[in-house]
Amino acid sequence: MNVGLPHFLTISAMLFALGLFAVMSRRNAIGILMGVELMLNAANINFVAFSRYVQHGIDGQIMAAFVIVLAAAEAAVALAIVLAMFRNFGTVHADTVQSLKR
């Protein structure tokens, strides 16, 4: 077996499908956030794999670094929202919170 681009793309597709499943099936908002993280990681694997095997350059890895930073920012804001939600509604289940205001 010669490990190449398709192997990494397949792993990335698996991670993306799993993340999509988590986003759609989880009721817990933190679980949904974990699914989003899986999908972002899948996209990052694609960036690095294409940067390594197709394009001769470093641009894909720089884009992956930016994605990691944005994922950190997204996680911080999303978890702050979850905490505010828990304080105001007493639950973290995304389907029971239906109003913007208490």
Added chain:
Amino acid sequence: MTSDLVFILLALLTIVPAVWVVFSPNIVHAGFALLFTLFGVAGLYAYMGADFIAVTQTMVYVGGILVLVLFTVMMTRVPLGKRANYGLDRFVPAGVLSLAVFGLLYKTITSVDWGAGHTEALPTVAEIGTNFMTNYIFPFEYISLVLLATMIGAAILIREQKDMEDEPENGDTEVQS
């Protein structure tokens, strides 16, 4: 041969805990499984010769985001139990859509000729640093603004809201009287 074995081990380290992240009824277990998945992804980066991204992944995801997630799980005191965190009625549409997306992606991956060649893996840290300061200077500065805005926004979102609550109540009483 050894390289293939390493790749298979890294792939298993990535995918198997990811399945556990998705299907575990206990959100704490899901969070700890996410730890192994993120380490596996960092290992895949290292396998591809992206040393800087691998270290960044370990520091930011495992050291930062995961700790944040686990703290939030503990602070929100989610009631344990299978039905509480899970919508079993959503398994069918979620599974159908996920499998469809994976099938489409896999068909694309296997049918398209990507023109992939075997390039040499070089040390990347110096080149990434040079690019951040030259070609990518605007995104680099802009993302620091994004992080600042995120920090302020998160602090505002979770602050104590006692003062804000008093005002609408006073307003209501005035309208009623």
